[in-house]
Amino acid sequence: MADAADAATGARSLPLVFEAPRGRGKPPRHLADLAPDERVVVVEELGLPRFRARQLSTHYFGRLVDDPAEMTDLPAAQRAQLVAGMLPALLTPVRTLEADRGTTRKTLWRLFDGALVESVLMRYPDRVTMCVSSQAGCGMACPFCATGQGGLQRNMSTAEIVEQVVAGARALHRGEVPGGPARVSNVVFMGMGEPLANYKAVVAAVRRLTAPAPEGLGMSARGITVSTVGLVPRIKQLATEGIPVTLALSLHAPDDELRNELVPINTRFSVAETVDAAYEYFAKTGRRVSIEYAMMRDINDQAWRADLLADVLRERGHGWVHVNLIPLNPTPGSKWTASDPADEREFVRRLEARGVPTTVRDTRGREIDGACGQLAAVEG
Known part of the structure; x- marks a missing residue:
């Protein structure tokens, strides 16, 4: 749930504030x-x-x-x-944790009905990225994911999604984040939930974020990334929306046998079907697809799987994809752990040797329960 990072410098917890009472029904109209x-x-x-x-x-x-x-x-x-x-209140801050000298801020929010979600603001020298949630919990049941372990509570409304970004923009505007006033330049839908399982609200949120001010925040669609574990029909639908966001496909394995275990939706949409849909997105939008691949020790980080991943991606063509390797941010008590750095380097070498552009994400937020869902799990 975190973007590329500088070295962490320690975390501190900001004061607990008033929590909204639990309620029922739909979020208030905003x-x-x-x-x-x-x-x-x-x-x-x-x-x-x-x-x-x-x-x-x-x-x-x-x-x-x-x-x-x-x-x-x-x-x-x-x-x-x-x-x-x-303009009813939608999100009540429960706890905010800071790292990287205050330039990484993870906030746990309580929604009107008591559901808990998380967002992260990450400030870099050249940009500010907000990682936002689209669902309270997640129904995709990926076993290595803290959010997936808790199940799905409900979809978030369009305004609840947007308010996470606006709250970050306010913090920057008011000088609460070190570095002086700034704007949110990037939004990644990589927080809690499967964005394309809440399709209507997520697409509407993207439209609000990209609408020119004062109708919206006036962001560039090219600064927005929508992640998915591979809901094939929705990937195809997103390609027709006319919004040039970046699609990030959380693949995590190049073969069906392993991906069926790591990403259970793969039993419905195979690796081949999922990658085909991602390629179709590129073909229709011209936007290069990001392949997200969480590196897990002795699970999916074998050298032969790097070769297979390169084959799977290259057989669709060249120049359409970029692989983003993610050192796993393990959750407490989990058997899933990050790959050995030597295995990670060999994985990168093999992909690049086959002409597949690859980067390794330096994950921010390890010391502030950086993996999405960790803070909510502790509080809940």
Whole structure:
């Protein structure tokens, strides 16, 4: 759940804050759930002029304001009604852990119904990346994943997904992250959950993130990565959306025998079908696909599997894919552990020798329960 990293410098826990009460039903409707024209309709339903919708959008997406008292262009008599109807609180911070001198911040959030999700802000010299969750829990049941061990609680709403990014943008805007004010430049859907299993909300969230301000955050779609374990029909659907996000396929094994164990959805969509869908995504969008491969000692890190992975990828063509090897961030009590560095280097050598571009992700956040789901598991 973390992007490439500098060396960690120790973690510290920020104070625990008030936790939202548990509730039931759907998350409250929020401005970020709505397209711009839908926001106008809701404002008019509240009996207010339509231009108030743009003012609220400017406060939320443009000015990154969450205090109604700062929304001084809204009439005081109407402010509470507008905020209650369009900007309800969605996420309550439970705990924030920091590492890398405060430039890596992992936050555990409690949703309105008590469900727990996590996001991570990672600041680098040239960019700021937010790793966000799309589901509370996950139903994919990958045995080496902390989130998968807990099962799926529910899908997150579009606004709950977007609010993770906006919260990070606010922290940067307010100077709470060392390095001065900055913008979120990259978003990776690699937190808790399987993004394409919550397809409608995730695609809507991407549209909010990329819509020009003040309709959205004004991010580039090329700075957004959507990860999946391989829901083939949804990969094909995503290729038709006209949003040039990067697709990251969590493959983790090049052969069906092992992948059936590591990624159970493989029993429905084989390695060949999954990689074919990823190649189709590249062919339709022109966006190079990232193959995510968590390196697990004596499980999937054998040299012959590197050769097989190269064969599987190259038989579809050249220049369409990049392999991102991930040193496994083990969860407490798990039999799954990171590969020996020598085996990792040999894996890289064999892929590159066959013309497959490969990088190794230096995972941030090990000392702050960096693997997605670890903090939620401890708190829950």
